Amino acid sequence: MNGAGPRIDLKRNRERMVRDQIEARGVADPDVLRVMRRVPRHLFVEEALIPQAYEDHPLPLGHGQTISQPYVVAWMTALLEVAPGLRVLEIGTGSGYQAAILAELGASVFTVERVRPLFESARERLTAMGYRKIRFKLDDGTLGWPEEAPFDRMVVTAGGPRIPEPLLAQLADPGRLVIPVGPSRRSQALHVVRKENGRILARKLGEVAFVDLVGAHGW
Numbered sequence: 001m002n003g004a005g006p007r008i009d010l011k012r013n014r015e016r017m018v019r020d021q022i023e024a025r026g027v028a029d030p031d032v033l034r035v036m037r038r039v040p041r042h043l044f045v046e047e048a049l050i051p052q053a054y055e056d057h058p059l060p061l062g063h064g065q066t067i068s069q070p071y072v073v074a075w076m077t078a079l080l081e082v083a084p085g086l087r088v089l090e091i092g093t094g095s096g097y098q099a100a101i102l103a104e105l106g107a108s109v110f111t112v113e114r115v116r117p118l119f120e121s122a123r124e125r126l127t128a129m130g131y132r133k134i135r136f137k138l139d140d141g142t143l144g145w146p147e148e149a150p151f152d153r154m155v156v157t158a159g160g161p162r163i164p165e166p167l168l169a170q171l172a173d174p175g176r177l178v179i180p181v182g183p184s185r186r187s188q189a190l191h192v193v194r195k196e197n198g199r200i201l202a203r204k205l206g207e208v209a210f211v212d213l214v215g216a217h218g219w
């Protein structure tokens with residue numbers, strides 16, 4: 001098996017994923033491409049799905065949730081403009097894959113998940129992988145994380161009917177929030193919201209399809 005083991009194929013698949021799904025669709029940020037090449041996405045899915053880990057679609061995580069399509073993770077990460085040392089809040093830990101990508105960019109990551117088994121397995125997985133700059137919370141993330149606010153960046157990886165008010169309040173100035181927002185369940189427009197000099201500026205980008213953001217300020 002020497003030299004032809006599955007690990008080598010996975011690495012090649014990951015490189016192909018970055019080239020064909022991410023670079024080819026216009027994500028050019030070299031840091032984002034580097035971390036997408038580095039983080040072993042196949043370790044964030046259940047064993048039976050490992051052969052599909054680098055394919056161009058979301059995958060089920062159990063509990064009705066999904067790990068987002070690789071391109072969508074890369075696109076949202078590029079829109080966030082993460083720099084080392086920034087405090088980044090993620091709503092919807094899921095598998096922990098997006099949190100690992102943010103940590104690899106040097107961010108201090110705060111991630112909130114409401115489904116206990118997902119929260120627990122993501123925390124175990126990321127701790128075992130050696131990530132030290134990720135903090136985890138089991139809660140309704142539409143309330144943010146007031147004790148740790150303000151955050152320079154926020155990314156919401158589930159789709160809700162509106163931008164949760166507590167997130168805007170906990171966003172630093174300057175700050176940036178990337179979030180999919182309705183019109184309906186299962187279909188959202190990706191929004192980039194900036195806070196600058198006390199003003200909120202929102203820009204609406206393309207259509208995406210995330211699982212529901214539920215909770216006090218969700219569906």
Ligand code: SAH
Binds near residue numbers: 096099112142157
């Ligand atoms: N970022 C994840 C993908 C998440 S899927 C990854 O990289 O794997 C969306 C996640 O958001 C699900 O795990 C879901 O349980 C969670 N979620 C939905 N509403 C939430 C809320 N109000 N607070 C926290 N997590 C929420």
